[in-house]
Amino acid sequence: MCGLQVEPCSRCENPSVIHQPYSGQRLCGRHLRASIRKRVSKDLRNQLSLPRDARGPDGTPFRILAAVSGGKDSAVMLFMLDDILGKRRDIEIVAGVVDEGIDGYRSPSIDCVTELCSNLDIELVRVGYEDIGYQRMDEVVRLMPEIADKNPEAKGMMPCxxxxxxxxxxxxxxxxxxxxxxxxxxxxxxxxxQSILMNLQKGEVERSVRLAPHTNNPIEGLPPRIVPLRWIPEQEIHALAMVLELPFFHGECPHALGAQRQTSRNIVAALETNTPGARHGLLHSLESIREIYSRHGTANQDVKLCTTCGGVTSRDICQSCTMRSWLNEQI
Ligand code: SF4
Ligand SMILES: [Zn+2]
Ligand SMILES: [Zn+2]
Incomplete structure (x- = not known):
């Protein structure tokens, strides 16, 4: 005998593409899509309170910038935003991609993004690191040893x-x-x-409180961030991207040395295997902490303005201005 028996969907007779141990359900492609759409719609209403007509006083539509990377998550996020909000004439979705300047990695992922946006008929805007006064990441990595020699603060820093x-x-x-x-x-x-766990183990609860969504605690000067997929497990997003045949890139960044993130990924996966629903539990805990913070009004207390660029920071000179000056020293 060969081949594995595929269990049927819990809601219809079709074969399932996903098993949710935390709910006990199995879902086929059609029901997975419906289930994710429902969860995303519900959370979007929490994260984004929009009037019936969201246009500005001059009649321009309310613009949402969807930050896309070419990966499966942002592909599904853009698809879902378009599916849920795309028909509203008072809202306009624009996709934006950041080109870090990493050979062999960025250009195939930008090809995926371009194809996705053209399929969905969504405008795509690009910005590269060199366009805003930094340098391509490949060049930054080449300069890093010299930067670390001259600046003690830069010692031990990783490309990421x-x-x-x-x-x-x-x-x-x-x-x-x-x-x-x-x-x-x-x-x-x-x-x-993973982020909540990493911040907790470092004792940085405030950092978690400042994670998106920023609906109730926007940081002045920055457009609030929303995270429509925050309640959807990665595996379900991957399965949906495959079901919908969305173009996405699987490659790894050559500079990725995210050992800490990887450890955290393994721990979260082990927690989830032992106790299905653990990931939801971590996010629910953050929601409760956020609620307590908002009642006491203590979040964002350490926000200042950078003396060089005027941007929002927790220091006198923001990290990006500091890094830009390190790079300029090398030229
Ligand atoms: S892995 Fe690190 S260096 Fe590569 S794109 Fe991501 S953050 Fe940038
Ligand atoms: Zn089904
Ligand atoms: Zn600055």
């Missing part, structure tokens, strides 16, 4: 430490360029659970 800061600035630049009122990110439930 730079890239994370530059990406945030690039996303803000995209939001400004597209005049977006809200930015939508593709984080899934596993990403959220």
């Amino acid at each position: 430490s730079f890239c994370g800061v530059f990406r945030r600035q690039s996303l803000n630049a995209l939001a400004e360029k597209t005049n977006a009122k809200v930015m939508s990110l593709g984080h899934n439930l596993d990403d959220m659970a």
Whole structure:
């Protein structure tokens, strides 16, 4: 005998594509799509309170910038936003991609993004690190040893430490360029659970409180971020991307050395196997903590303005200006 018996969907007779141990259900492609759409719609209503007509006083539609990367998560996020909000004439969805300048990795993923946006008929805007005064990541990685020699603060930093800061600035630049009122990110439930756990183990609860969505605690000067897929497990997103045949890129970044993220990923996966629903539990815990913070009004207390660029920061000179000056020293 060969071949595995595929269990049927819990809601119809079709073969299932996913098993949810936390709910005991198995779902076929059609019911997986319906189930994810329902959960995303419900949470979108929590994260984004829009009037019946969201247009501005001058009649321009309310713009949502969907930050896409070419991966499965942002592909499903864009698909779902379009599916749920795409018909509203008072809302406009624009996709934005950040080009980090990483050979062999970024260009195939940008091809996927371009194909997806063309399939969905959504405008795509791009910004590269070199467009906003940094350098391509490949070049940054080449300069890192010299930067670390001259700047003690840079010692031990990984490529992702730079890239994370530059990406945030690039996303803000995209939001400004597209005049977006809200930015939508593709984080899934596993990403959220991993971040919450990593912040907890470092004692950085405030960092978790500041995670998106920013509906109730927007950071001044920045468009609030929403995370429509935050309650959807990664595996279900992957399955849906396959079912919908969305173009997405599987490759790994050559500079990825995310050992800490990987450990956290393994721990969250083990927790979930032992106790199905653990990822939901971690996110529910954060929601409760956030609720307590909002009642006491203590979040965002350490927000200041950078003395160089005027951007929001928790220090005198923001991390991105510091890193830009390190790079400029090398030229
Ligand atoms: S893995 Fe690190 S260096 Fe590569 S794109 Fe992601 S953040 Fe940037
Ligand atoms: Zn079904
Ligand atoms: Zn600055």
